[in-house]
Amino acid sequence: MSKTKICLVQIPYGFNWKMISPAAGVLKAVVKNAGYDATIIDINSDMLYKKGEECAPEQGKGEEYTPERLRAVNANSYARFLEQIDKEFLNKLDQDVIKILAQKAQVLAFSIYFRPALWPSIYIAKRIKESASSLIVAGGAAFDRSVVQFLGAMTPPNSIDLYCVGEGESVLVPLLDAVDSKPIPMSNGKVWAQEIAGRIAGLGVPENGIGINITNGIAPSSNTLDDLPYADFDDYNLSDVTTLPLTIARSCNSACTFCSSRKTHNSFRMMSGKRAADELIYLSEKYGIHNFYFTSPIVNGDVIKLRDMCRIIIDSGKSFNLSGLVRLDKRMTFNDLELMYHAGFRWIKYGLESGSPKVRKSMGKLSDQDFCKSFMKQTSAVGITTEANIMHSFPTEDDEAFQETIEFLDKFSVNELEWNAWPFDLGLTANCAVDYDFIQRFNIRLLKNNGLFEGSHTFMLDLQWENAIINDSVRAKREEMMAAFRKNWLSMA
Ligand code: SF4
Numbered sequence: 001m002s003k004t005k006i007c008l009v010q011i012p013y014g015f016n017w018k019m020i021s022p023a024a025g026v027l028k029a030v031v032k033n034a035g036y037d038a039t040i041i042d043i044n045s046d047m048l049y050k051k052g053e054e055c056a057p058e059q060g061k062g063e064e065y066t067p068e069r070l071r072a073v074n075a076n077s078y079a080r081f082l083e084q085i086d087k088e089f090l091n092k093l094d095q096d097v098i099k100i101l102a103q104k105a106q107v108l109a110f111s112i113y114f115r116p117a118l119w120p121s122i123y124i125a126k127r128i129k130e131s132a133s134s135l136i137v138a139g140g141a142a143f144d145r146s147v148v149q150f151l152g153a154m155t156p157p158n159s160i161d162l163y164c165v166g167e168g169e170s171v172l173v174p175l176l177d178a179v180d181s182k183p184i185p186m187s188n189g190k191v192w193a194q195e196i197a198g199r200i201a202g203l204g205v206p207e208n209g210i211g212i213n214i215t216n217g218i219a220p221s222s223n224t225l226d227d228l229p230y231a232d233f234d235d236y237n238l239s240d241v242t243t244l245p246l247t248i249a250r251s252c253n254s255a256c257t258f259c260s261s262r263k264t265h266n267s268f269r270m271m272s273g274k275r276a277a278d279e280l281i282y283l284s285e286k287y288g289i290h291n292f293y294f295t296s297p298i299v300n301g302d303v304i305k306l307r308d309m310c311r312i313i314i315d316s317g318k319s320f321n322l323s324g325l326v327r328l329d330k331r332m333t334f335n336d337l338e339l340m341y342h343a344g345f346r347w348i349k350y351g352l353e354s355g356s357p358k359v360r361k362s363m364g365k366l367s368d369q370d371f372c373k374s375f376m377k378q379t380s381a382v383g384i385t386t387e388a389n390i391m392h393s394f395p396t397e398d399d400e401a402f403q404e405t406i407e408f409l410d411k412f413s414v415n416e417l418e419w420n421a422w423p424f425d426l427g428l429t430a431n432c433a434v435d436y437d438f439i440q441r442f443n444i445r446l447l448k449n450n451g452l453f454e455g456s457h458t459f460m461l462d463l464q465w466e467n468a469i470i471n472d473s474v475r476a477k478r479e480e481m482m483a484a485f486r487k488n489w490l491s492m493a
Pocket of ligand 1: 252253254255256259261297298327351
């Protein structure tokens with residue numbers, strides 16, 4: 001073992017989702033394979049829920065929802081977060097700091113899954129810096145280049161030293177090698193961090209955003225996912241965990257106009273069917289858990305590999321309950337749905353987004369209306385719970401197209417389809433990215449960027465813009481219409 005120790009910290013991200021995130025498990029296995037001593041500290045918790053006497057079962061045990069805390073973690077600056085956050089929350093973070101410090105790790109890698117975890121991360125980082133010289137690097141699903149450029153300028157001094165954009169597997173080992181060959185100085189660690197950021201692709205110091213190192217590009221891809229070690233979740237308390245995550249693909253081989261999956265990662269890659277099935281079987285035997293959620297953007301980027309995985313699982317005779325996101329794709333057949341069912345798929349979510357072929361085409365999605373409808377109905381008919389995401393008020397959606405979405409959904413019964421609808425907003429794009437390419441593509445003129453939008457669950461910019469069909473009042477009216485339609489549709493059950 002090398003002398004450098006890394007502690008991977010799963011930052012609380014404040015959503016009532018009891019599943020652990022896959023990233024830290026894979027990263028731990030990778031750095032251990034490279035000879036480094038690695039531990040995961042899982043401080044994730046439902047930060048939006050305080051202990052309480054009564055609560056609805058879905059809100060978790062003995063906890064109650066606190067909207068004030070939601071507002072605080074979604075403040076538009078660190079100073080505003082400190083003004084609004086309650087003492088009980090900070091006490092919890094202080095306890096977490098003690099746990100992290102006890103690891104005496106030279107490098108701390110924060111995994112930040114959602115934007116609301118950013119201010120708590122900074123608080124933790126600042127507390128750690130009061131008594132330790134650990135280098136703190138933050139990365140995760142919340143970051144792409146533009147987010148880091150923006151947030152970099154908002155990160156206070158003596159907190160997070162480095163941001164990482166791209167795949168941590170390609171960054172952490174060279175970073176640990178650098179620390180091993182030149183220990184972090186007790187003072188002037190900032191200069192050291194800058195020097196490192198200049199050498200390792202995908203790392204940037206917050207003062208300048210990752211932009212200063214952008215010539216290095218985002219962190220390179222792990223070339224073949226088949227070579228990655230199996231995830232190591234040993235440090236998690238799994239007593240309450242019923243579903244494990246598994247990432248079988250990175251990025252996406254589609255190109256939806258609003259989506260940033262190709263910006264947070266490099267090229268599309270997917271594990272071979274055998275490698276994916278082997279890890280699934282290994283993890284389920286090791287941890288005694290049979291429910292898996294595939295955290296890749298989609299599970300059918302490579303249909304051949306998906307079929308291979310399903311066949312190997314079926315041949316293994318093991319029983320699973322599998323779920324994940326699937327793209328509506330004409331390479332898929334009815335037989336594929338049956339195969340997926342027999343492999344254990346019981347829940348699939350489609351990013352349908354609109355019931356209008358014209359709007360779907362402008363989104364870069366499959367526009368064939370009949371195929372989308374019949375494939376979703378077939379999914380339900382084979383026994384897989386079928387869900388669709390709808391993103392109304394897209395810049396190309398006129399009133400007629402909005403109506404088509406309602407008519408499309410109306411062709412399904414409550415037993416056939418679950419769906420949720422949310423309005424598209426320029427300040428919010430998939431994977432939390434702020435996608436200026438998108439703004440240009442639709443010839444939207446950005447008048448002003450007021451900064452972070454307060455109170456939003458996810459990363460959202462408060463933008464003022466013009467030239468699009470949709471404005472705030474149209475969006476609000478459609479939200480009302482969609483809610484009324486949904487109420488009526490549900491009552492038909
Ligand atoms: S929205 Fe889904 S299918 Fe489209 S590019 Fe993003 S991940 Fe791929």
